[in-house]
Amino acid sequence: MSVSQEQKISSTSTLKEEQIPQKQQCQISNLLRRKDFKSVVRILQTDKKSRTNYQKLKYENQLYHVGQNLCIRGDNRSIYVAKLIKIVKLHDDQDNCLPFIKVQWFCRKTELLGLSKDYLDCISDNEVFKTNEFDYIEIESIVGLAIILSYEEYDQIEELNDNVYFMRATYINDKLQPPFDQWNKVCICKKPPNPDLKYIFCEMCQKWFHLKCVGLSYDQADRINKYICPECKN
Ligand SMILES: [Zn+2]
């Protein structure tokens, strides 16, 4: 990990031995072992001299800026998406440098509470929802940059990379905004489109239909040159 020195906002200074009581130092060591970085930052940042903020950081040959979106490796090895809010270096009384980033989490469909299976079927595995949850985490958990597109932009992409996601709603205080029933709907089933599923385009009404809902197999749909949906046929 290296943080570009020219981006430093305030000057680095080290805490003197007497500034952090022995008891607090012991508490910090415990918190670090438990990976409770939020509490470490809360204890150390009360003394502004022990904290340094940066706008950029370089980690594994990639430059990251505050405001960019990141892929983060969780403790369970799954990948999470978060916005980089702050880059902080803290100094404890033994002049150990403790680098952290503050992130704002985006959640995935598995983290949405109380949605029925019917709703979840309309949500993509690559869909993210901005939350109002923040955390301080280790720089070592950064995997790379994440790209978050609108639904329309995402829908236009032919070949998808692992780090490309899209967002059509936020999830603040456990509530979707806009609410699920206000999302754009497609097909005769009138459900929000999920780009993970197969659709067929009607040449007449210019709308998308689930293969399943219009009774077509993937092979059948593949052989159709110009599709006319059941609504337009009637
Ligand atoms: Zn449908």
Ligand SMILES: [Zn+2]
């Ligand atoms: Zn049609």
